């Protein structure tokens with residue numbers, strides 16, 4: 026299967042129909058989501074290093090353009106977005122409240138996970154954001170199932186997206202999920218961020234094919250390839266892939282090439298990342314690339330950039346301080362109930 | 378000089394690589410990086426080609442190990458976190474565990490599972506899976522609680538002709554230290570429990586990190602004049618029923634403590650054996666203490682209440698000693 030040639034992405038529409046103005050607006054929105062995510066994650070990292078966050082901290086640094094473009098290409102309230110560990114910006118762009126992040130990292134009981142789960146292991150499944158488990162690949166078939174469930178319920182035209190890393194494509198779950206979605210011809214978009222490493226393991230020890238996008242072909246899935254550092258390109262390709270899925274062309278696999286600009290987690294200095302890669306085009310910082318485009322196209326001035334940075338810092342400051350002041354879980358009032366049918370719990374006083 | 382539990386695991390692997398050409402290590406990020414916990418640090422450089430990075434394909438990792446074992450190799454597989462062994466479950470319980478029984482060809486693999494809870498690790502990086510694997514015939518399941526046992530039992534695992542599930546506790550990795558490694562020749566064999574502390578008022582049967590919580594609880598009770606005997610199972614399967622019964626015969630009271638979920642499992646097995654074979658020895662109903670019956674919580678406040686702690690163990694003991 027060759028790459029689809031039809032182009033109906035939002036961006037193309039923007040360009041053709043209205044105008045420079047709407048194209049510019051779309052791009053600027055994207056940039057601001059990226060910036061907000063970066064600002065938040067920088068803050069989360071410093072809280073972690075100050076010992077204020079327990080457990081792992083995994084950042085999406087360097088992957089904001091790719092993740093944001095996916096989030097923006099989907100419609101909150103209609104579509105499904107299943108993020109993984111490097112999708113803070115996609116979450117924001119899709120519509121996850123900023124507070125969900127700070128509350129979950131800081132263990133506030135008011136967060137969606139109520140302190141039961143932490144960090145990026147969060148979601149709002151009833152609002153189209155499934156809560157990832159750590160086991161890589163496992164979310165792809167779950168999104169497939171959500172789409173199938175909607176089909177059973179007579180709902181069509183809604184797209185589901187799941188993200189994965191280069192390493193995650195080696196799981197059986199990735200292959201089983203993609204194949205199943207293809208058989209059912211479901212509107213699934215798999216966004217594979219090839220950041221060149223899975224923890225310390227480089228692509229060369231992870232897979233032997235020339236390009237991960239080639240994997241789509243064997244499953245009857247449409248492949249897309251994109252420069253994952255370039256917001257403009259990511260917006261173009263993701264809106265195309267989402268439209269293809271929405272129009273009934275079955276699952277789409279979008280592979281973005283980029284580089285993880287952090288350690289695997291904040292406990293890791295990533296010293297094994299090759300200098301050649303860091304110095305290559307893959308190692309560009311997508312935030313800077315986006316800034317450059319805005320300046321070149323005269324979509325924004327240095328003053329605008331400063332103002333947006335200040336605005337992002339202010340939002341993050343608010344979200345962190347709010348979560349910090351909120352109550353943390355109390356083991357004595359926690360009910361330790363693990364069933365929806367709570368009356369089936371032994372010793373339960375509400376036994377029917 | 379002192380050596381940690383984690384270093385003991387590394388040293389055992391180094392010794393095995395040095396002394397047995399059939400041994401190789403296989404796991405994610407274990408070669409140049411030395412593993413997520415550094416249990417294989419420097420081994421790839423010391424033993425070129427014999428410490429291999431695996432893709433994120435747990436099912437294939439175990440299948441490959443089993444295949445190599447059939448061909449006479451002695452693979453040690455590191456699963457990055459025990460929790461991810463669920464992806465290799467089929468190969469472990471259906472392929473490895475049944476292989477010798479079905480074909481008379483042994484399957485000598487060692488599967489290292491970094492197990493157990495640590496603060497902030499949440500539901501998917503904290504699990505204790507020994508009972509799941511012990512349920513299946515054909516597997517040996519080991520749960521070392523000391524530096525010396527981590528060392529000698531890992532060496533035993535590699536020598537054994539059966540598949541071994543080696544549950545090493547992440548909480549012990551860096552903190553637990555001993556002055557030196559034991560000579561494996563002087564160590565207890567697999568299948569033997571150890572009486573870590575002798576006493577006369579009650580017996581705690583436990584294993585892995587819960588040994589240390591139990592020891593603290595016993596210290597606590599000593600202040601009230603109670604001497605608690607502690608049996609460290611070391612090996613979950615086979616389980617040393619004789620040592621357990623011998624201890625209960627001395628104390629008349631049994632508390633079994635485990636970190637895994639409460640339903641079924643190691644503690645239930647111990648209580649069942651003592652109830653069936655040593656009912657006449659008991660002065661009080663046998664008790665068991667496990668984690669709570671919910672997934673393992675992320676927040677440290679919840680986690681500390683979810684797992685058995687010295688305080689919780691001491692409380693149960695006090696209740697039992699009132700009989």
Ligand SMILES: Cc1ncc(C[n+]2csc(CCOP(=O)(O)OP(=O)(O)O)c2C)c(N)n1
Nearest residue numbers: 159160161190191192193222223224457461
């Ligand atoms: C099935 C499974 N095995 C192992 C792990 C441990 N683990 C967590 S992240 C990771 C690396 C993931 O690499 P990749 O998929 O490329 O994503 P990236 O971290 O680069 O975004 C590993 C091995 C896991 N989460 N799931």
Ligand SMILES: [Mg+2]
Nearest residue numbers: 190191222223
């Ligand atoms: Mg990767």
